Amino acid sequence: MSERAQRFTAVAIVLHWAIAAAILFMLPLGFWMHGEAEDGNTSQGVFQAYQLHKSVGLTILALSLVRLGWRLLNPPPALPPHMPGWERFAAKVTHWLFYALMLGLPLSGWLFVSAGWSIHDDAPLAVPTRWFGLFEVPHLFGLDRASADVREDAADIAFNAHAILAFAMIGLALLHVAAALKHHLFDRDAVLAHMVPGLPGPGESEPAPKQPLRLAVLGGGLTLVAVAVIALGFNAVQIASRAAPAAPYTIEIAEPEAPLAPEATPDPVPGGVTAWRVDQRSSAITFAYVYEDESGSTDFSGRFARWRADIRFDPNDLDGSSVVVTIETGSAITGIAAHDGALPGPEWFDAAAHPVATFRSTRFRARDGGYEVDGDLTIKSETRNVDMPFRLTIEGDRAAATGTIEIDRRDFGIGEGSGDDLISRDIEISWRVDADRVR
Ligand code: HEM
Structure with a gap:
């Protein structure tokens, strides 16, 4: 089989880049809104950031389940023969850890909001989760009806798990990018080209054989991803502009001009x-x-x-x-x-x-x-x-x-x-x- 024939399927490539872009968007958004809430900023912008975070996060969960199912049905391209055993093992572990995080991170977030408990005020906080404002997402395990103690504990555990998994995701993503670049720049093999449409593998100069269906899925899918990324970015800018920190409560009393009754x-x-x-x-x-x-x-x-x-x-x-x-x-x-x-x-x-x-x-x-x-x-x-x-x-x-x-x-x-x-x-x-x- 040639290097080109071994590339990931068009569906796998579209899902890979959609999920990657969404996660890259979610990490800074999550840290930012948590920081704002911790500082007591309760502006509409911060509230909307939470809603956006939950909607995109649940979308990542759904896409990751599809990606996992697709992966089980469509084996990935073979790794290059020159890779030593330890490197193959590391690549496998990294990839399966990614799946664990792609599912565990949104699930822990969902569990956290299901508890309906504010870790900032240490008080109940019942905010429904509406997916992009379209329909209400149920709370997990009926947690919102549990006692305050259970909800508080569940929220603490779920949030800590969410934060730890987020840091693990950052570490893993850095490792993943470094490995992909190493393959492309130093090993000069086709690993990166498997996932980047249009990127020729080493020694490939002939044009790829025409596969109209593959091109249509890639073109349509990646265009959709690009539009979604632009829409998210636009949304985030609008949210940030509405998120001016809450003004401190002030009563300004000017120099008296005329005595009052x-x-x-x-x-x-x-x-x-x-x-x-x-x-x-x-x-x-x-x-x-x-x-x-x-x-x-x-x-x-x-x-x-x-x-x-x-x-x-x-x-x-x-x-x-x-x-x-x-x-x-x-x-x-x-x-x-x-x-x-x-x-x-x-x-x-x-x-x-x-x-x-x-x-x-x-x-x-x-x-x-x-x-x-x-x-x-x-x-x-x-x-x-x-x-x-x-x-x-x-x-x-x-x-x-x-x-x-x-x-x-x-x-x-x-x-x-x-x-x-x-x-x-x-x-x-x-x-x-x-x-x-x-x-
Ligand atoms: C892959 C998907 C997700 C990523 C990458 C992600 C990432 C993050 C990050 C980095 C934080 C900040 C953690 C910290 O400050 O230590 C955060 C906070 C949060 N996440 Fe997620 N998240 C995801 C999915 C979800 C989902 C699906 C939900 C809920 C349905 C959710 C709900 C929350 C909430 C409510 C907070 C803020 C907690 C608070 O400060 O009150 N997340 N997320």
């Missing part, structure tokens, strides 16, 4: 513009609702574990003040497994399609010894104007603010399915923010 004036703040940083340990955004069925009604409450707020507030310049609050809808926690499992789903917050809810102020005014902020509340892409009274006190270097509003969840398309009759339509949203002066 005494009842509207919090403790005076001396000095110039002052920034305040939110103290997440004692700050919270909570929600309360009533569950009612034939056996009676029960009050429930929950909180959003991840949110950020950018506040510019000056009691002497209410017209110039503004607040933007961004809440990660998938971070809603009630502590009741059945509710936590349902909340991120399409009927309730639809966290995959609408990862964040926002409040943007339009006007501040002094009211009843406190304040009121009017603004646009957007949940599931529905925007309503709300007026929210709040209290603010500033003592030395510490500011504390509290407020409450009631919303009709149907205004935002929340819970219009099976839970509509069981859960109260009015939902109370309360917040408390403690902030420290930043000098």
Whole structure:
């Protein structure tokens, strides 16, 4: 048999380069998003990076299964005769280790997200996995319904395995590339040419015999891979531009220009513009609702574990003040497994399609010894104007603010399915923010 006849099949070549490109894309993406989450960046961009990572990762799993099946049915080209026994053995071990990693890495990631546990906040985090937003991928082994202890342990083990396998993948890929280059540049054999279409093997100068079907699969398949790579790159750039780190929570209080009416004036703040940083340990955004069925009604409450707020507030310049609050809808926690499992789903917050809810102020005014902020509340892409009274006190270097509003969840398309009759339509949203002066 000639060197050319021994090349990998067109299907094997297309799958090889598709999986290789996807893994090369996934490694930096994974490290980047893990780092951002570790730094507390809960922006929409980071959320979308997680969704993209999960979708591409599950695609790699599916392609790797196809590749493995194809490999078992279509033996690869023979290794060159000059290779010593140890090198053949090393090549075999490396290739089978690749298959183990191509399956183990995505499986450990899938197991990790199935646990529904945030290793960053050490708290439940129920985010559905939707494959490129098209359909929901089930959680493995019903883990999301297990106890908090089991989910925490499963998440820790799965994430550690995921990270270790990722490093193993990097090591193996470096070894693999080095070996391929050694074959091509030093041994000058046809090993690299087996996998690179158009690359002539050593001593090959005649054109390859025409095989129209092979050329069609190679051309079509590799073009698809190239288009997918460009689309992923484009997506990644867009995601990165949406992933500006969450602005620290600040309340900027400008030099007073005119004294306020005494009842509207919090403790005076001396000095110039002052920034305040939110103290997440004692700050919270909570929600309360009533569950009612034939056996009676029960009050429930929950909180959003991840949110950020950018506040510019000056009691002497209410017209110039503004607040933007961004809440990660998938971070809603009630502590009741059945509710936590349902909340991120399409009927309730639809966290995959609408990862964040926002409040943007339009006007501040002094009211009843406190304040009121009017603004646009957007949940599931529905925007309503709300007026929210709040209290603010500033003592030395510490500011504390509290407020409450009631919303009709149907205004935002929340819970219009099976839970509509069981859960109260009015939902109370309360917040408390403690902030420290930043000098
Ligand atoms: C071959 C496919 C995959 C590769 C190469 C890959 C690679 C990585 C890497 C390098 C990291 C960062 C690890 C660290 O910081 O130490 C990571 C994190 C992560 N991966 Fe994957 N991954 C793959 C598949 C998947 C799949 C299929 C899922 C889920 C369905 C997944 C979910 C995750 C999650 C959620 C994290 C971040 C954990 C966190 O920081 O909260 N991965 N991945």
